[in-house]
Amino acid sequence: MRCGARPPKHGDDGFTDLFNPSLLLFRHQTVRKHNKMQKGKIGRNKLCSCGSGKKYKRCHGSSTCQAVSSISQLNIQDALKKKLAEIEAIQKQREKQQGLGRPIISAVFKGYRIVAVGNKIYWSDKWKTFHDFLLDYIKDPLGGNWCNEELKKPFNQQHPILQWNAQVCNYQKQTIKKPGEVHTEPMIGAVAAYLGLSYNLYLLAHNVKIQSKLVERLKSNRHFHGAYYETYVAAAFIKAGFDLEFENEADVSITHCEFTATCRKSGNKYSVEAKSREPNKVPAKIGHQLYKALKKKANFTRVIFIDVNVPDDADESQSIKWLNEALESLRDKEISMTINGEPAPEAYVFVTNHPHHYNLEKSNFRRTVLAEGFKIPEFKMGAQYLSIRDALQVRRKHADMFQLISSIREHYKIPSTFDGDIPELAFGTPIQRLKIGQKYLIPDSDRNELIGELVDAVVSQKQKLVYGTYRLEDGKSVIATCPLSDNELSAYRRYPDTFFGIYRPQGKKIKNPLESFDFFYKSYRNTSKERLLELLKKHPQIEKLKEESQNELAITYCESLVYSSLNSNKSLKKD
Numbered sequence: 001m002r003c004g005a006r007p008p009k010h011g012d013d014g015f016t017d018l019f020n021p022s023l024l025l026f027r028h029q030t031v032r033k034h035n036k037m038q039k040g041k042i043g044r045n046k047l048c049s050c051g052s053g054k055k056y057k058r059c060h061g062s063s064t065c066q067a068v069s070s071i072s073q074l075n076i077q078d079a080l081k082k083k084l085a086e087i088e089a090i091q092k093q094r095e096k097q098q099g100l101g102r103p104i105i106s107a108v109f110k111g112y113r114i115v116a117v118g119n120k121i122y123w124s125d126k127w128k129t130f131h132d133f134l135l136d137y138i139k140d141p142l143g144g145n146w147c148n149e150e151l152k153k154p155f156n157q158q159h160p161i162l163q164w165n166a167q168v169c170n171y172q173k174q175t176i177k178k179p180g181e182v183h184t185e186p187m188i189g190a191v192a193a194y195l196g197l198s199y200n201l202y203l204l205a206h207n208v209k210i211q212s213k214l215v216e217r218l219k220s221n222r223h224f225h226g227a228y229y230e231t232y233v234a235a236a237f238i239k240a241g242f243d244l245e246f247e248n249e250a251d252v253s254i255t256h257c258e259f260t261a262t263c264r265k266s267g268n269k270y271s272v273e274a275k276s277r278e279p280n281k282v283p284a285k286i287g288h289q290l291y292k293a294l295k296k297k298a299n300f301t302r303v304i305f306i307d308v309n310v311p312d313d314a315d316e317s318q319s320i321k322w323l324n325e326a327l328e329s330l331r332d333k334e335i336s337m338t339i340n341g342e343p344a345p346e347a348y349v350f351v352t353n354h355p356h357h358y359n360l361e362k363s364n365f366r367r368t369v370l371a372e373g374f375k376i377p378e379f380k381m382g383a384q385y386l387s388i389r390d391a392l393q394v395r396r397k398h399a400d401m402f403q404l405i406s407s408i409r410e411h412y413k414i415p416s417t418f419d420g421d422i423p424e425l426a427f428g429t430p431i432q433r434l435k436i437g438q439k440y441l442i443p444d445s446d447r448n449e450l451i452g453e454l455v456d457a458v459v460s461q462k463q464k465l466v467y468g469t470y471r472l473e474d475g476k477s478v479i480a481t482c483p484l485s486d487n488e489l490s491a492y493r494r495y496p497d498t499f500f501g502i503y504r505p506q507g508k509k510i511k512n513p514l515e516s517f518d519f520f521y522k523s524y525r526n527t528s529k530e531r532l533l534e535l536l537k538k539h540p541q542i543e544k545l546k547e548e549s550q551n552e553l554a555i556t557y558c559e560s561l562v563y564s565s566l567n568s569n570k571s572l573k574k575d
Contacts, residue, residue, distance in 0.1 A: 082437045085436075085437070085501075085502040085503070086435075086437075086501060086502065088502070088503045089498040089501055089502045089503045090420060090498075092497065092498055092503045093420050093421075093422070093495055093497075093498040094419070094420030095420075096410065096411075096420075096495065096497075096498075097411075097413075097415045097417070097420050098239070098411070098415050098420060099238070099239025099240065099241070099407055099410075099411040100239060100240060100241030100264075100407070101203060101206070101207050101238040101239055101241075102206050102207050103420075104130065104415070104418050104419070104420075106418040106419070111125050112124065112125050113125070113128075113418070115127070115133055115137075115418070117137070117202060117205050117206050118205045118206050118209070120140075120205075122136075122137065122140075124136065128180075128182055128427075129182055129416050129417065129427070130414075130415050130416055130417060130418050131195060131414065131416055133418075134195050134198040134199055134202065134414070135168070135194075135195070135198070137198055137201075137202055138161075138194070138197065138198035138201060141201050141205065141210050141215055142161070142215065142218070142219065146219060147162065150162045159219065159221060159224070160221075160224060160357070161194070161197065161218070164190045164193050164194040164357075164360070165194055167188075167190035167360055167361065168190050168191055168194050171185075171188060171190065171191065171361075182427040186363040187363055188359070188360065188362060188363050189355075189356035189357060189358065189359035189360040189361065189362060189363070189365055190356075190360040192356040192365075193356045193357050193360070195414050196232070196354075196356070196414065197218075197228060197231060199235065199414050200232055200234070200235040201231060203234070203235045203238045203239070204231065204234055204235065204238070207238045207244070208234075208238075208244045208246065209246075211246055214227055214230060214231070218231075225276050225278070225279065225309065226274075226275070226276045228276075229274050229275075229276035229307050230258055230274045232274075232307075232352075232354065233258070233272065233305045234258070234259065234274075236305075236404070236407065236408055237261045237272065237404070239407050239411045240403055240404045240406075240407035240408070240411075241263065241264050241265060241403065241407070242261040242262060242263050242264065242270075242404075243261070243262045243264060244259050244260070244261055244262075245259060245260045245262070246259045247259060247260070255295065255296045255297050256296060256297050257271040257272055257296050257297070257298055257302075258272055258273055258274055260272070260299070260300060261303070263400040263403070265399075265400075265403065266399065266400055268300075268301070268400050269299075269301070270300050270301050270302070270303045270348075270400070271296075271298035271299055271300045271301065271302050271303070272303045272304075272305070273293040273296055273298075273302070273303070273304050273305070274304075274305045274306075274307075275290075275292060275305070275306050275307070276289075276306075276307040276309055277289060277306070277308055277309045277310075278309065279309050279357075279358075280309075280310070280311070281309070281310070282310065283322070283325045284308045284310055284321075284322035284323075284326045284329075285325065285326070285329040286306045286326050286329055286330060286351065287329050287330075287332070287333050287337070289306045290304065290330065290333055290337070290374070291333075291337060291339075291344075293306070293347075294337070294339050294344050294345060294347065295339055295340075298345075301347075301348070302345060302346070302347035302348065303347065303350070303401075304347050304348070304349045304374075305349075305350045305352060306326075306349065306350070306351050306352070307352045307353060307354060308322050308326055308351065308353045309353070309354075309355075310322050310353060310355065311355050311358040311359075312353055312355045312358075312366045312368065313355070313358075313359055313362070313365055313366065320366075320368060322353065323351070323368065323370060326351050326370075327351070327370065327372065327381065330349060330351070330372055330374065333374075334374060334375055344374075344375070345375075346373070346374055346375035346376050347374045347375070347376075348371070348372075348373060348374070348376065348379065348398075348401050349371075349372045349373070349374045350369060350370070350371050350372075350404075350408075351369070351370045351372065352367075352368065352369045352370075353366075353367065353368045353369075354367055355367070367412065369405075369408055371401065371405050376398075378394045378397075378398075379394070379398055379401070387559075388514065388517050388562055388563075389555070389559060391513075391514050392514075392517070392555070395514070422491045422494070422495050422498075422499075423491075424487040424488065424490050424491035424494070425487070425488070425491050433488075433501070434454060434457060434466055434468065434482060434500060434501075435454065435500055435501030435502075436454050436455065436456065436457060436500045436501055436502050437453065437454065437455075437501065437502065438453070438454060438501070439451055439452065439453050439454075440452060440453075440470065442470055442472075442478065442480050443480075450472055450473075450478075451472070451473055452470030452471060452472045452473075452478065452480075453470060453471045454469070454470055454500075455469050455470065455477070456468070456469040457500050459484065459489075459496075459499070461489060461492075461493070464483060464484045464489055465481045465482065465483055465484060466481065466482045466483075466484060467479060467480075467481055468480055468481070468482060513562050513566065516562045516565060517558050517559065517562050520557075520558040520561045520562065521554065521558045524554045524557060525551070525554050527550075527554060528550070529549075529550040529553060532550065532553040532554060532557055533545065533546060533553065535557055536553065536556065536557055536560070539556075539560070
């Protein structure tokens with residue numbers, strides 16, 4: 001929690017040998033921000049801050065320089081491009097933290113943090129992080145009176161939510177060193193459970209509407225685990241870019257699923273049902289939950305979430321016993337299960353486990369999710385495809401579910417900032433962050449400082465350095481290094497695509513042939529048909545390919561590159 005989540009562990013990025021040290025003009029010198037708006041007016045007879053050694057009146061204070069500055073200000077198109085690039089980076093970074101739902105709406109006014117949730121406004125002068133807000137927010141949908149009544153009970157008789165709250169408060173007392181200052185601590189189970197529920201309820205209130213029946217079930221000890229899991233599932237769809245529509249909770253004449261989820265990108269609708277097993281039940285069989293979910297009336301394609309609800313504090317390298325048990329029971333039911341005398345219908349099934357409530361005082365819990373196609377062969381875990389094109393077809397056919405899987409993997413952390421800013425840079429000591437497009441003072445070999453615009457940058461994690469390319473005012477380009485603090489390095493590891501203030505997707509390790517295809521396709525998707533035909537001129541079906549569209553040719557060529565790469569790797573291994 002912020003007090004928050006620990007930065008993940010990462011290895012070196014492999015940039016160590018990207019630049020030959022002999023090419024560096026400046027090495028291990030300090031790169032400082034060049035601030036065009038200096039504090040106070042510079043005297044005309046004082047030395048110019050650019051480091052030229054000239055008096056200000058004969059350098060950047062001269063009429064000629066001022067005229068040039070005026071002309072540069074007229075370059076609106078260039079300034080607009082830079083601003084749009086900054087906005088894109090902010091948007092991408094926010095989405096990486098918050099997902100594709102409605103963004104956090106917040107502002108600071110006269111020392112108060114103001115947060116809009118749906119049609120309600122909340123404010124406090126104590127909220128420095130989004131975690132601070134969530135710690136208070138949960139009391140609103142649950143009701144202060146209910147919370148106060150629970151607190152009157154002996155601790156062991158209180159509702160789990162109130163027990164979690166007490167453990168969070170105790171954890172804060174133990175770890176907070178300086179009250180009022182932001183600090184970071186490991187996310188223990190109690191914090192994950194309590195903040196997780198608050199965040200889920202916030203997402204529901206901000207994007208749809210919290211159902212009163214759901215809140216009442218949350219307050220019930222008997223129905224709590226099931227209701228808690230429903231909030232998680234609903235929040236997962238919201239973060240993945242789906243619009244939710246809840247069924248009429250007052251209509252008891254028919255059975256129905258929890259809600260309908262509509263993918264904003266495709267327009268496809270899904271009937272979603274969530275089931276959680278009772279705690280501590282072994283083995284991890286899920287046939288009963290699957291049956292109850294499939295019995296519900298569904299107007300659209302079914303998506304079923306089932307939480308096995310078992311302890312799991314194993315190391316990542318250890319096998320997941322319950323996963324195999326759940327998967328085995330799921331596949332057994334494909335053959336044998338009937339609903340009202342008919343074969344059970346197909347469904348996308350997501351099997352999860354969120355064991356944080358078993359590890360309330362520890363941080364060694366493992367959250368897991370598996371996606372399986374119940375009677376959908378090509379969507380099964382471990383499914384194999386005959387060709388790249390077959391895999392692409394499967395991905396297109398089930399694009400919405402792959403989008404959901406990707407979001408669950410990406411957006412499992414609770415945001416700690418209100419605006420999507422990088423936490424490591426937003427809190428604590430202010431950092432002069434390097435941003436592409438801004439100007440900085442760069443020392444030359446004589447320790448003079450030159451003004452240069454950062455146009456490109458690469459991070460060496462092993463050396464904890466930024467290798468930046470700067471364009472000087474005379475049009476020349478130089479390379480200079482700038483050290484990274486531990487906080488900056490941590491920020492880069494979490495957000496490499498937006499670290500330098502613009503959105504630049506960084507290369508990632510390719511794990512499978514489909515990712516290899518995606519890599520090639522990014523380079524050739526806009527290549528002209530004529531050029532693609534030239535590249536494919538030795539293809540055995542070149543005459544037939546001439547009739548294909550540009551996109552089909554791009555797919556064919558990229559597919560051939562993947563196969564060529566795979567064959568080359570095999571040859572290398574044999575040697």
